[in-house]
Amino acid sequence: MEHLMVKLCGLRTEADVAAVNAALPDFAGFVIEVPGKRRSVALEAAIALAKRLDKRIRPVGVFVNAPVETVNRFLAEAPNAAAQLHGEEDAAYIASLRQAAGLTIPQSPTIGQNADGEAPSATETNDAHKTSRPSARNARIIQAFRIRNGTDTLKAAASAADLVLLDSGAGTGQTFDWRLLTGFPRPFLLAGGLGPENLAQAIEQAGAAAGKRFLGVDMSSNLETNGTKDPAKMLAAVQAARERRRWR
Numbered sequence: 352m353e354h355l356m357v358k359l360c361g362l363r364t365e366a367d368v369a370a371v372n373a374a375l376p377d378f379a380g381f382v383i384e385v386p387g388k389r390r391s392v393a394l395e396a397a398i399a400l401a402k403r404l405d406k407r408i409r410p411v412g413v414f415v416n417a418p419v420e421t422v423n424r425f426l427a428e429a430p431n432a433a434a435q436l437h438g439e440e441d442a443a444y445i446a447s448l449r450q451a452a453g454l455t456i457p458q459s460p461t462i463g464q465n466a467d468g469e470a471p472s473a474t475e476t477n478d479a480h481k482t483s484r485p486s487a488r489n490a491r492i493i494q495a496f497r498i499r500n501g502t503d504t505l506k507a508a509a510s511a512a513d514l515v516l517l518d519s520g521a522g523t524g525q526t527f528d529w530r531l532l533t534g535f536p537r538p539f540l541l542a543g544g545l546g547p548e549n550l551a552q553a554i555e556q557a558g559a560a561a562g563k564r565f566l567g568v569d570m571s572s573n574l575e576t577n578g579t580k581d582p583a584k585m586l587a588a589v590q591a592a593r594e595r596r597r598w599r
């Protein structure tokens with residue numbers, strides 16, 4: 352059974368890494384060198400923490416308009432890492448990052464997944480040599496979008512990244528109107544104010560609105576107690592997501 356992917360974000364300490372290793376999400380996010388953000392950690396610290404993750408968890412460096420070299424260092428040094436772009440990074444920035452990191456340019460979404468984020472059919476597999484987009488699970492570049500209206504969803508749909516994350520903001524703990532997900536045309540992760548309390552409802556609504564293109568969830572604020580990541584909430588969130596299979 353293909354499960355929903357889970358990303359837990361905003362890890363800062365060794366204790367957070369121990370908690371995430373116990374909860375075993377698919378991705379663990381580190382907000383890196385974003386001035387004024389309380390969850391921000393230095394690049395070197397993020398790389399060191401990423402190296403302590405269980406090998407089954409992919410580290411994600413979360414950046415806001417960072418120099419390409421900074422993002423590339425994280426991709427190069429954190430094992431099996433992905434970069435999440437959470438600022439105003441454009442297609443030219445993503446192209447520069449791909450070049451710096453030695454990543455190929457995707458032409459169509461069929462290696463490891465079809466346009467719906469599913470395993471390819473036999474025909475699609477035969478054509479896989481023609482394409483180079485990694486599967487969502489192997490995505491190297493994730494781009495986050497703040498979704499307030501249909502224009503925002505169109506921008507997200509056109510992203511040059513491997514995978515998009517549809518969010519209400521950046522670690523705000525606020526949800527957005529999930530009806531805006533209706534018919535969203537490419538695989539995505541859902542973020543913004545999710546946690547053990549509303550996860551079942553969010554998964555139900557996102558799945559109903561976007562079907563199999565809804566690949567997984569990302570959570571941060573609601574997994575904290577008094578501003579610190581709470582291991583029990585992290586575990587509960589991953590377990591709640593794991594109980595639900597991917598939409599068909």
Ligand SMILES: O=C(O)c1ccccc1NCC(=O)[C@H](O)[C@H](O)COP(=O)(O)O
Binds near residue numbers: 359388
């Ligand atoms: O979490 C932050 O403080 C942050 C700061 C700057 C850029 C991005 C940030 N977070 C990105 C994430 O991926 C969060 O997990 C996502 O926005 C959801 O956050 P939340 O609504 O708190 O669950």
